[in-house]
Amino acid sequence: MGRCEFSTRILPATCAWSLLLGATGLFFIFIVPDHLQKYSIAIPIYQGILSLFVIANFALATFMDPGVYPRAHEDEFRDDDFRAPLYKNVEIKGITMRMKWCTTCQFYRPPRCSHCSVCNNCIETFDHHCPWVNNCIGRRNYRYFFLFLISLTIHKISIFSLCLVYVLNHKKDLAQTGNIIALIVMVIIGLLIIPVGGLTGFHTVLVARGRTTNEQVTGKFRGSPNPFTRGCCKNCKYALCGPQWPRLVSYKPRTKTVQIESSRVTYVAAEKDVKIFMDNSNGIKHDNSSNHRL
Numbered sequence: 001m002g003r004c005e006f007s008t009r010i011l012p013a014t015c016a017w018s019l020l021l022g023a024t025g026l027f028f029i030f031i032v033p034d035h036l037q038k039y040s041i042a043i044p045i046y047q048g049i050l051s052l053f054v055i056a057n058f059a060l061a062t063f064m065d066p067g068v069y070p071r072a073h074e075d076e077f078r079d080d081d082f083r084a085p086l087y088k089n090v091e092i093k094g095i096t097m098r099m100k101w102c103t104t105c106q107f108y109r110p111p112r113c114s115h116c117s118v119c120n121n122c123i124e125t126f127d128h129h130c131p132w133v134n135n136c137i138g139r140r141n142y143r144y145f146f147l148f149l150i151s152l153t154i155h156k157i158s159i160f161s162l163c164l165v166y167v168l169n170h171k172k173d174l175a176q177t178g179n180i181i182a183l184i185v186m187v188i189i190g191l192l193i194i195p196v197g198g199l200t201g202f203h204t205v206l207v208a209r210g211r212t213t214n215e216q217v218t219g220k221f222r223g224s225p226n227p228f229t230r231g232c233c234k235n236c237k238y239a240l241c242g243p244q245w246p247r248l249v250s251y252k253p254r255t256k257t258v259q260i261e262s263s264r265v266t267y268v269a270a271e272k273d274v275k276i277f278m279d280n281s282n283g284i285k286h287d288n289s290s291n292h293r294l
Contacts, residue, residue: 066138
């Protein structure tokens with residue numbers, strides 16, 4: 001899952017998957033058949049499409065590379081001059097941003113990049129590390145994480161409403177299996193709808209303002225304008241329909257560096273390829289041809 005080690009950190013993600021698949025499965029097994037018989041086939045079709053959309057975005061947010069930057073080559077580690085200074089400034093839309101040297105990955109991090117202490121990698125447009133997906137949320141998978149939150153909120157409201165209708169239709173016999181399952185699902189959703197809905201609203205505001213969770217929490221643009229915002233509508237359009245950031249870890253350059261011993265290299269020059277300049281110690285250089293250059 002993502003770039004994290006396989007350890008106890010997968011427990012929150014396992015619980016999230018279990019709750020999602022378990023509640024959805026119970027709903028389709030015990031509640032949907034009654035609605036199909038009494039109402040319309042549109043209900044299971046709508047809920048099935050919505051459930052698949054939720055699961056697909058959850059899987060993409062969980063297993064997709066969030067935008068990991070590959071670490072510098074070992075040959076670059078030996079260049080001590082490259083490590084200083086600790087910060088470098090870059091100007092974006094007239095606003096000076098600071099790039100910090102990452103001692104782990106051995107390069108200057110771009111302005112929106114941050115090093116995740118859990119994944120131990122630098123992530124492009126780092127938002128946060130989400131334990132419920134056991135992965136960082138960055139530039140490559142933020143779209144799917146945001147769509148997952150929106151669709152999950154709609155999914156929960158729909159299931160809660162349909163379970164409530166089922167209980168009201170069978171209120172004369174609350175002890176039957178269907179009512180018990182419906183009440184259990186409603187309790188689970190009732191406990192989760194407030195934090196999930198609040199998180200969805202929070203990220204909706206962040207997308208509209210063109211910020212990340214990391215930038216919002218740290219107050220990065222509190223006293224200065226945000227050079228990455230495009231305006232509310234364009235921010236939303238870019239977050240949902242913008243181009244996909246490439247996967248940098250698997251990138252293989254077309255050119256390769258080959259080490260050759262200098263003693264085995266012979267340079268054969270053409271007749272007019274080389275000019276020899278003589279220094280007469282008066283600041284004027286002359287070549288050995290008939291032309292003279294100052």
